[in-house]
Amino acid sequence: MDLGLQDRTVFVAGASSGLGLAAATALAREGCKVAICSRSAPRLADAREEIMRAAGVAPERVAVVRCNVVDEDQIKAAIAQTVDRFGGLHILLTNAGGPPTGLIDDFDAQGWRSGLELNLVSTINLCRHALPELRAAARKDGHARIVMVTSIAAKQPIQTLYLSNTARAGVQGFAKTLSEEVGADGITVNTILPGFTRTARLKHLVEDIQARTGKTAAEVEAGWAADAALRRLGEPAEFAATVAFLASRPAAYITGVALPVDGGYSKHVF
């Protein structure tokens, strides 16, 4: 299938590793011009090399934009830089690192605020500042997409991930509301809810559970795998393929959807 992504311009937040990097690579492979964002210039430089190598694309097709997504001014500047570089913006992928783990007594008010800033407020601000460009792309090319990374924790809370469970559910509400408003402009808005997928974040979660329970890493991973219908963990490329489809031209009539990519981990009928 032709995804219609040739020369589309993309901003991928949280893209120096893991799910964001995999998504940026898949989109570059499909012909997009990709701006990757994270807090670290050296990690971005490595990610850019990795995308160019894995997707087989020229240096001018991958831009790095240093930006901490909890800072609204940095978001504004990063979107402006992307538009200056590529001449517009068709696709926004919102993403950031995962928040700290913990139980109810582990966070004070500032801890809660920081978690919500990282995963909820950053998403809202990325969308707010990208929207004028996305509206322009929808008018000009009839192709504008927002895809948000949340977590299966939005549907099925995970006990030590209070901050994530709470922030992601907020993002789901925001996404559905936004999809209603910008549908008339021709912009689709969808969320992807990854299950347990092999990234640096997952390694960190494994170590956290090992410290809490004394289990081995293999036991922790086997427990998650056993809970998924497919009896295994996910790969970043599997998540990335879903991003590429939701960002594509053929996905034009899909909006307001919350799509788990979790190997059947969540047990909801709808």
Ligand SMILES: NC(=O)c1ccc[n+]([C@@H]2O[C@H](COP(=O)([O-])OP(=O)(O)OC[C@H]3O[C@@H](n4cnc5c(N)ncnc54)[C@H](OP(=O)(O)O)[C@@H]3O)[C@@H](O)[C@H]2O)c1
């Ligand atoms: N992997 C899973 O199983 C899984 C499942 C469900 C949900 N998720 C969620 O999906 C998101 C991505 O996870 P991942 O597994 O890909 O994690 P990861 O490998 O740790 O990658 C996180 C990325 O976000 C960037 N980042 C972190 N904080 C940032 C900030 N404030 N501003 C800009 N960039 C920031 C990091 O880059 P720098 O450090 O260079 O800034 C890195 O590129 C997380 O929110 C995670 O909780 C993951």
